[in-house]
Amino acid sequence: MDGPLRTGHRVVVIALIAMHVSFVLLYTLPARIVPLQVRSLAIAYCRPLFHQQWLLFAPDPPLCSAELVVIDLDGTRHQLPVHHHYLEERIARTLAFHLHGAAAAGDTALPPELEQPIRRYWYARHDDAPAAVALIEECATDVAHPERREERVTEFDLVGP
Amino acid sequence: MNVQVKAIRLFQWSIHAWLILFLISALPAADVLWSYAVSPPAKGAFSLAPLLGEGPVWWVVLLLVVGISFRNLLRPVRWWSAALIWCGYVTLMDRAWMAGSGGQQLMANILFWNIPLSLLDGGPAHRRILGMAAFWIIRLQLVLVYFVTGVHKLFGTYWPDGTALGILAYDPDLGLSWLAGKPLLAQALTYLVLALQFLIPVAVWSRRTRVPVLVAGSLFHLATALWMGIPEMGLAFIACYAIWLSDQEVDRLTRPITWARPPRW
Numbered sequence: 001m002d003g004p005l006r007t008g009h010r011v012v013v014i015a016l017i018a019m020h021v022s023f024v025l026l027y028t029l030p031a032r033i034v035p036l037q038v039r040s041l042a043i044a045y046c047r048p049l050f051h052q053q054w055l056l057f058a059p060d061p062p063l064c065s066a067e068l069v070v071i072d073l074d075g076t077r078h079q080l081p082v083h084h085h086y087l088e089e090r091i092a093r094t095l096a097f098h099l100h101g102a103a104a105a106g107d108t109a110l111p112p113e114l115e116q117p118i119r120r121y122w123y124a125r126h127d128d129a130p131a132a133v134a135l136i137e138e139c140a141t142d143v144a145h146p147e148r149r150e151e152r153v154t155e156f157d158l159v160g161p
Numbered sequence: 162m163n164v165q166v167k168a169i170r171l172f173q174w175s176i177h178a179w180l181i182l183f184l185i186s187a188l189p190a191a192d193v194l195w196s197y198a199v200s201p202p203a204k205g206a207f208s209l210a211p212l213l214g215e216g217p218v219w220w221v222v223l224l225l226v227v228g229i230s231f232r233n234l235l236r237p238v239r240w241w242s243a244a245l246i247w248c249g250y251v252t253l254m255d256r257a258w259m260a261g262s263g264g265q266q267l268m269a270n271i272l273f274w275n276i277p278l279s280l281l282d283g284g285p286a287h288r289r290i291l292g293m294a295a296f297w298i299i300r301l302q303l304v305l306v307y308f309v310t311g312v313h314k315l316f317g318t319y320w321p322d323g324t325a326l327g328i329l330a331y332d333p334d335l336g337l338s339w340l341a342g343k344p345l346l347a348q349a350l351t352y353l354v355l356a357l358q359f360l361i362p363v364a365v366w367s368r369r370t371r372v373p374v375l376v377a378g379s380l381f382h383l384a385t386a387l388w389m390g391i392p393e394m395g396l397a398f399i400a401c402y403a404i405w406l407s408d409q410e411v412d413r414l415t416r417p418i419t420w421a422r423p424p425r426w
Binding site: 004005006009013016020021024025028029030032048049051052053054056057058060061062063066083085086088089091093095113116117120121124125138140143146149 | 273
């Protein structure tokens, strides 16, 4: 690191930093405060290489916790994840999050893009076939009393092979 | 626009140590993450995941990333080693995106900028321009995260009214049950988290407040690692904090562990 940069080089450095940081800010800040055309530019710049999302329980924490259960042909219920490894738990949480969306949309058949990962996860840990999947949610109905939770169970048929 | 040479070395050492620890910690789930991946294919622009298919080839990628990371722990980081690690890491991350986290995303960005950062060891002007820009982009990327997540929270209802952590305390997927039934403590901690997320981007600029705020940030991230089920995320942020230190602060921090210093520090 041989001494300070020349003024012209310094200007280039500042321009590079300003451009990158501005685009990342426009890409990650809430969409409602970023004009659509500017945001489109930021998406084109960030999505391929610099994708990131910084919600972290924002704008609000979820009011429902979700548990994913696979029901086998005998009717036995198996909780996912099978192993309590933190990354397997996260896979189960991601699947439950997407199932929550399907349940909210009124689906009773598992969408294929969710059925495939659930089957793959199941077969990686079990030999027998799954018959159905259930999403068990416990939802706070009154935020003034978050301890009061209502259980919602949504069952999905597995339609694929 | 000074760069801190020792801080860069400590930062590079920390992110490679994080990478090794993270990938080793993932090994018990390696089959569902990579070799027989549960996640549907992702479309990362520079990810080799779609080309690799399934099976033991993923162990080669894993070994490659861990092996080069070990090399970079012990020797000066070269641009080609940084590029190989970044490419291998985003390939692994895209393959296992359902197990992803903000910490993994942060590290993908940091590892990309680590490529030009490793050009900062002298040579022609363009290397120094890219290296200098990378140094500041990494610094700003780190504090930008806190600011952005703080702004997102201000647009909600339960962070501004102080009830957010009180709600999360009853989520059995998290480890915050110790907060249940303590609404005042939950409210105080909610505002403390919010304040910290706006304080960090400001306080890191002053020599007097930088270390205290980074210590507070480390405690916050250790808490999220322990209670929020995102251990690799908390540790990723702490690993990256080194980029904000001055060379004098690095000397003070590493004096007790001189045996562990790589030769070029």
